[in-house]
Amino acid sequence: MIRLRVWANVRPMGWFGHAAGEFFFEYDLQWLNQPGAFVLAPQFALGSGAFTGALVRSYFENLLPEGEALDDVMQALALRDAAPFELLGRLGRELPGVISLLPEGAQPSAEQQYAALPFDVLSSRLRSQQPLLVSNKYTTMSLAGAQEKMGLRFDARRQLLSESVGTSPSTHILKPDTRQRRYQPSAVNEYACMTLARALKLPVPAVWLLRVPQAAYVVERYDRTDVAGNIVALHQFDGCQLLGHGSGWKYQRQGGLVSIPKLVSALRALPVRGADMLQLQRWVMFNYLIGNADAHAKNLSVLIGHNGYRLAPFYDLLCVRVYGDDALALYIGDEDRFDAVGAHSWEGLCADCGFGFAPLMLEFRRMAQALMPAWIKVRDRVASEPGITGEEQNLLSGMTQVFEQHAAHALSMTVRPAQS
Ligand SMILES: Nc1ncnc2c1ncn2[C@@H]1O[C@H](COP(=O)(O)OP(=O)(O)OP(=O)(O)O)[C@@H](O)[C@H]1O
Numbered sequence: 001m002i003r004l005r006v007w008a009n010v011r012p013m014g015w016f017g018h019a020a021g022e023f024f025f026e027y028d029l030q031w032l033n034q035p036g037a038f039v040l041a042p043q044f045a046l047g048s049g050a051f052t053g054a055l056v057r058s059y060f061e062n063l064l065p066e067g068e069a070l071d072d073v074m075q076a077l078a079l080r081d082a083a084p085f086e087l088l089g090r091l092g093r094e095l096p097g098v099i100s101l102l103p104e105g106a107q108p109s110a111e112q113q114y115a116a117l118p119f120d121v122l123s124s125r126l127r128s129q130q131p132l133l134v135s136n137k138y139t140t141m142s143l144a145g146a147q148e149k150m151g152l153r154f155d156a157r158r159q160l161l162s163e164s165v166g167t168s169p170s171t172h173i174l175k176p177d178t179r180q181r182r183y184q185p186s187a188v189n190e191y192a193c194m195t196l197a198r199a200l201k202l203p204v205p206a207v208w209l210l211r212v213p214q215a216a217y218v219v220e221r222y223d224r225t226d227v228a229g230n231i232v233a234l235h236q237f238d239g240c241q242l243l244g245h246g247s248g249w250k251y252q253r254q255g256g257l258v259s260i261p262k263l264v265s266a267l268r269a270l271p272v273r274g275a276d277m278l279q280l281q282r283w284v285m286f287n288y289l290i291g292n293a294d295a296h297a298k299n300l301s302v303l304i305g306h307n308g309y310r311l312a313p314f315y316d317l318l319c320v321r322v323y324g325d326d327a328l329a330l331y332i333g334d335e336d337r338f339d340a341v342g343a344h345s346w347e348g349l350c351a352d353c354g355f356g357f358a359p360l361m362l363e364f365r366r367m368a369q370a371l372m373p374a375w376i377k378v379r380d381r382v383a384s385e386p387g388i389t390g391e392e393q394n395l396l397s398g399m400t401q402v403f404e405q406h407a408a409h410a411l412s413m414t415v416r417p418a419q420s
Pocket residue numbers: 066096143144145146147148149173205219220221222223238294298299301315316
């Protein structure tokens with residue numbers, strides 16, 4: 001048997017391991033006996049005894065990067081075809097949410113420490129093509145997703161970056177422009193869309209666009225909080241973990257294991273508050289309006305607190321249509337492309353999710369009407385920030401066209417508030 005200890009901040013939560021040909025996860029007795037204990041994910045109800053099988057594997061696999069980002073990390077670590085267990089053993093000191101995975105005898109340090117990361121050092125890391133995730137020599141970390149990124153700290157007032165030492169939690173995530181030519185530039189896109197979401201009063205963390213001098217998007221981590229100067233992690237799981245599927249199923253077109261109605265019914269079962277279900281509807285509407293073809297099941301998360309579950313703030317909001325993608329990651333009704341979506345699609349979505357059609361269409365109309373006035377202000381501000389490149393200006397113009405088209409389409413669908 002091999003196993004890693006699962007820590008929740010500085011408390012032992014359980015064990016993740018491999019025995020008798022299977023992965024297993026089990027809670028620590030100490031964890032089960034403490035007030036305020038929470039689950040790793042809804043499939044793993046608090047109790048003694050080991051969980052095994054595909055659910056355990058997919059939960060932990062979901063903590064790892066995906067696609068080329070994963071290949072690059074494996075190459076940098078000189079690993080070939082590594083199983084999630086081996087990778088998490090190498091990357092697991094800081095993970096999404098509350099957990100870290102440490103070898104049996106190791107302990108997280110109670111003292112938190114961070115090392116300065118000057119812009120020019122980050123800049124040379126970006127030039128070196130080394131994966132950012134494994135570029136911190138003071139610790140190891142993993143974050144999900146297909147894009148290059150790393151967890152760190154950002155002092156916005158002093159414009160200073162620093163990186164975690166040991167098990168000290170990061171408080172921000174930094175994403176440079178993607179390496180995939182087809183989706184460049186990307187950092188300004190995410191920065192502008194998140195800023196637009198904030199202007200429309202959607203729940204989003206604070207964001208910045210740094211020039212080191214390469215563009216680097218920075219977002220505050222909503223799964224970290226500062227308690228009297230000490231950073232404490234909060235637990236989160238994403239839509240794939242909620243539904244018990246691996247990251248390979250995050251798009252509905254990959255076999256239909258994930259969908260908005262499936263996410264909605266799993267969220268209701270947790271349960272989350274009614275206000276969060278409204279925010280989820282607004283997440284779908286906003287992603288439609290900005291042409292976010294990549295709003296898949298891992299781009300929505302749930303936070304666990306002592307008062308229960310709540311939908312996490314939104315992240316990874318980008319206009320993907322501007323690069324030419326028009327297939328929806330999660331369908332609206334039966335529609336899998338933006339241009340095919342009509343009032344009937346929203347009606348179908350409402351029927352499948354148990355949402356009221358008339359209120360949803362009213363809210364959708366309100367958001368569509370607010371979109372362009374808010375966007376013009378955001379765009380003008382972003383376009384006048386120092387360091388903006390010609391390519392980025394062109395991208396912002398392309399985004400304006402997509403938003404105009406989608407907002408007009410939305411207004412035509414909602415021309416008369418529907419009666420349900
Ligand atoms: N602000 C945040 N606070 C806490 N966790 C976050 C935040 N933003 C992202 N995450 C976590 O990191 C993961 C990866 O982030 P993100 O979706 O931005 O990456 P990505 O590589 O662009 O993803 P994709 O594969 O969808 O392109 C998310 O699934 C989420 O679990």
